[in-house]
Amino acid sequence: MLDIKYVRAHPEVVKTSIQRRNLNAEKINVDHLLDLDTKWREAQSRANDLRGQRNELSSSIKKLAAEERKEVINKVKGIKGELTQIEKDLEDLATERDVLLRLLPNLLADDVPDGKTDEENVEVSHWGQLPTFDFEPRDHVALGEITDTIDFDRAAKVTGSNFYYLKHEAVLLEQALCSFATAHLLPEGFIPITTPDLARSEVLEGIGFAPRGPEKQVYNVEETDLSLVGTAEITVGGYHSGEIFDADTLPLSYLGFSHCFRTEAGAYGKESRGLYRVHQFTKAEMFVLCEEADSTRQHERIRAQEEALLQELGIPYRVVNVCAGDLGAPALKKYDIEAWMPGRSAYGEVTSCSNCTDYQARRLNIRYRPEPTASPKHVHMLNGTAIAISRTLIAILENFQRADGSVSIPKALHPFTAGVKEIPCRR
RNA sequence: GGAGAGAUGGCCGAGUUGGUCGAAGGCGCCUGAUUCGAAAUCAGGUGUACGGGUAACCGUACCGGGGGUUCGAAUCCCUUUCUCUCCGCCA
Numbered sequence: 001m002l003d004i005k006y007v008r009a010h011p012e013v014v015k016t017s018i019q020r021r022n023l024n025a026e027k028i029n030v031d032h033l034l035d036l037d038t039k040w041r042e043a044q045s046r047a048n049d050l051r052g053q054r055n056e057l058s059s060s061i062k063k064l065a066a067e068e069r070k071e072v073i074n075k076v077k078g079i080k081g082e083l084t085q086i087e088k089d090l091e092d093l094a095t096e097r098d099v100l101l102r103l104l105p106n107l108l109a110d111d112v113p114d115g116k117t118d119e120e121n122v123e124v125s126h127w128g129q130l131p132t133f134d135f136e137p138r139d140h141v142a143l144g145e146i147t148d149t150i151d152f153d154r155a156a157k158v159t160g161s162n163f164y165y166l167k168h169e170a171v172l173l174e175q176a177l178c179s180f181a182t183a184h185l186l187p188e189g190f191i192p193i194t195t196p197d198l199a200r201s202e203v204l205e206g207i208g209f210a211p212r213g214p215e216k217q218v219y220n221v222e223e224t225d226l227s228l229v230g231t232a233e234i235t236v237g238g239y240h241s242g243e244i245f246d247a248d249t250l251p252l253s254y255l256g257f258s259h260c261f262r263t264e265a266g267a268y269g270k271e272s273r274g275l276y277r278v279h280q281f282t283k284a285e286m287f288v289l290c291e292e293a294d295s296t297r298q299h300e301r302i303r304a305q306e307e308a309l310l311q312e313l314g315i316p317y318r319v320v321n322v323c324a325g326d327l328g329a330p331a332l333k334k335y336d337i338e339a340w341m342p343g344r345s346a347y348g349e350v351t352s353c354s355n356c357t358d359y360q361a362r363r364l365n366i367r368y369r370p371e372p373t374a375s376p377k378h379v380h381m382l383n384g385t386a387i388a389i390s391r392t393l394i395a396i397l398e399n400f401q402r403a404d405g406s407v408s409i410p411k412a413l414h415p416f417t418a419g420v421k422e423i424p425c426r427r
Numbered sequence: 428g429g430a431g432a433g434a435u436g437g438c439c440g441a442g443u444u445g446g447u448c449g450a451a452g453g454c455g456c457c458u459g460a461u462u463c464g465a466a467a468u469c470a471g472g473u474g475u476a477c478g479g480g481u482a483a484c485c486g487u488a489c490c491g492g493g494g495g496u497u498c499g500a501a502u503c504c505c506u507u508u509c510u511c512u513c514c515g516c517c518a
Contacts, residue, residue, distance in 0.1 A: 044478055048487045055487090058499045062446055069498090076498045244437065369437085373457055373473070 001362045002104045004037060004097075017108050020324035022116045033100040040093040043086055050083045102205075106359040108324055109296075109333035115323025121336065122323065127307065128316030130340050135403040139343025140394045141274040144170070146405045148426040150275065150393075162264065162272075162279045166393075169423040173396065173409070174282060174389050176416035178257060181284040181386040183415075184309060190255040190286060195235035197259045198226040203238035206364040208330035208356075219261050232256035232285040233383040237360055240289065244376050245368040251290035251298055255386060258283065274394065276348060281390035288382045291368060292358070295380035299355040302384035303335050306351045309386060312412040315395045316340040318347055330356040339395040350391045353384025397423075 007014050011030050018028050057076045061069055113122040144150025149170035155163040166174060182192055201211040204227055210216045211227050218227040229235055236256040245252070260283050264272075271277065286305065288298045303319070310317050322334040331354035338347035358378035361367070367376035400408045405425030409417055 041478070044487085048478060051487060054498080059446065061498060073498045080498080246437090372437095372455095375475085 001102055001359060002106070003358075003362065004101060007101070007104065008034065008037065013107060014104060017105055017324075020108060020112075020114060021105055021327060021329075022325040023105060028103045028105075029100065030104070033097060033104075036093055036097040036100065040090065040097055043090045043093060047083065047086045047090055050079055050086065054079050054083065102363075105327075105329035106332050106357060108327075109355070111321065112327065112333050113321055113323045116325035118322075118326045118336075120323040121320035121326060124319050124321050124335070126316075126318035127311060128314070128340070130316050131342060131399050133342070133401075133403075137342045137398065137401060138405070139274065140341075140397040141343075143397045143401055143405070143407060144274070146425050146427040147407065147423045149423060152274070159279070162277065164275065164278060168426075169407075169409070169417075169420060170393060172417045172420055173393060173413065176409075176413040177387045177389055177392055178282070178284055179416040180312075180413055181309065182255060184312070185255050185286065185305060185386060188253070188305060190253045192255045192257070193236060193239075194257045195229075195232050195239070197229055197235075197261070199229050199234050199238060200225050201227065203241065203364070204229075204234055206241065207234045207237045207360050208328065209234065217262055217265070219263060228261035229258060230262050231260050231283060231383075232258035233287060236285065236287040237364060237381060237383075240366050241364040243366055245289070245366075245379065246372070247291060247368055247370050250368055250379065251288055251294060254287040256285045256287055258285070260388075271348070275390040276394060278390055281388060283388045284386040286353070286382075286384045286386050289361075289366065289379045290382070291370065292377060292380055295355050295357055295382060298380070298382050299333065299335075299353065302353045302382055303337075306335075306337050306353060306384055306386070310337065310339065310350070313392075313396070313410045314412070315350075315392075315399055315410075317350070322352075328354065330354070330359045332357045332359070339391070339399075341394055341398050342401075343394070343398045348391065348394065350388060350395060351385035354382065356381050356383070 002014065007030065011034060015025070015030050018025050018030070054076055057072055057079070061072055061076075064072060113120065115121065138146075140150070141152070144152075147169070149166065149168050151165040151167060152163075155165050186192065198221060202225075204211040204218065209218060209230060211218060212220065216227075218230050220227050233256075235258060236254050239254075240252075259280060261280050262278075264277055264279060275281075286302050288302065290298045307317070307319065317337050317339045320336050320338060322331075322336055327334055334352055334354040336349045336352040339350040340346075341348045357380045360381045361378040366379050366381070368379050369376050396410065397407050400410065402408065405427075407423040409421050409423065414421060
């Protein structure tokens with residue numbers, strides 16, 4: 001959520017963000033919002049006057065004789081009639097205004113490229129040598145089948161499409177990747193944390209997810225206000241809601257582990273084969289709370305960690321600066337890191353990191369005091385994928401496959417795989 | 428799941444026969460005095476949001492959330508969430 005005071009002062013900047021993000025300006029109407037806001041402020045002012053009058057008269061009642069008292073009470077009742085109506089208007093205006101206010105996306109960083117879809121994201125760097133094979137490389141679905149490590153067919157019996165079982169070395173890899181991420185990020189000051197896999201609507205909304213309605217991306221739990229989380233960003237972000245930090249406790253960095261559940265409604269089509277777009281996966285997520293002036297630096301720090309992890313694994317990748325039209329509403333700027341996936345001879349997103357500035361902190365009410373006696377400001381919040389297990393598995397299987405259908409396990413994971421260094425072909 | 432108790436400012440904690448309570452007291456923090464400096468001590472200050480004003484400042488709201496009673500609610504009633512204790516069930 002943006003600061004309404006900022007919207008009042010800089011409506012053009014907000015409009016530009018909406019336009020560049022290719023959002024529906026009819027629906028997300030800044031002028032209408034400001035109009036409602038003006039009316040709300042007028043009503044607020046009037047209500048204040050009336051309440052002031054009421055309070056003054058009310059407090060005098062005690063001292064008055066019975067005769068006068070009746071008269072004044074009637075007078076106050078008259079004020080109350082008008083006040084009740086204005087308070088009703090005030091509430092309606094505030095509700096309508098806030099609905100619109102919450103639809104506004106974050107501002108855009110200066111260096112966010114123009115563009116409508118992910119095809120217009122701009123490559124900013126790349127790393128690693130693309131593998132060459134003297135055989136026809138298999139994709140991860142085929143590899144998962146012949147090594148008996150990923151089973152989609154049987155999962156379909158239990159949960160339907162886009163679920164899977166991991167078996168044998170894939171399970172080792174899942175656990176090893178989590179341990180690998182921890183081992184790498186612990187010395188960097190990240191606090192490991194496991195979180196609930198569910199969260200309340202209030203928290204989902206605070207982070208910028210729609211918990212209900214046609215645009216929701218999450219599973220709801222019946223007869224509760226809970227949803228399965230799509231990322232630990234939600235639960236780690238909600239962790240400190242309502243709190244005020246001393247500046248010297250920031251930045252605060254977490255490495256959150258959770259399962260991620262996504263309905264992926266309407267996302268079927270290309271790029272949805274195999275593990276790429278599934279309803280459940282495990283993820284290690286970096287999450288940083290910091291001071292306002294520090295967030296750009298923290299964003300680069302998270303990105304550097306994401307790159308370091310892929311480099312240690314030996315997976316070729318490129319970094320793209322996500323264009324305005326492909327950015328999520330809470331993000332001021334986002335990098336996607338795309339690993340090379342030989343199964344489709346293309347790069348595919350494996351991690352991303354977003355600078356959400358104070359957009360999430362405002363609704364979650366997470367603040368800090370820049371100085372001990374200063375008024376609190378909202379913290380800046382950033383998130384980035386350390387390891388998304390499912391997509392990392394794609395990259396590992398496809399990049400490290402051999403002609404005989406076996407797969408070598410990256411050296412960086414050997415300390416965590418119980419001595420297992422390769423995945424044998426079983427068919 | 429059943430029965431009770433509670434939720435107050437950055438923290439702890441008074442206040443429940445409704446009015447002078449944004450809220451005692453303490454801690455913490457800030458400023459000043461004292462000191463070579465510090466500790467200790469003493470004095471003063473110290474919530475958030477919204478609205479108004481160039482400003483000093485003024486008004487309004489906020490005592491977990493929502494609703495109600497009343498001229499007036501931290502205080503009374505209803506409801507909801509959470510916490511704690513006890514009982515039951517269970518990994």
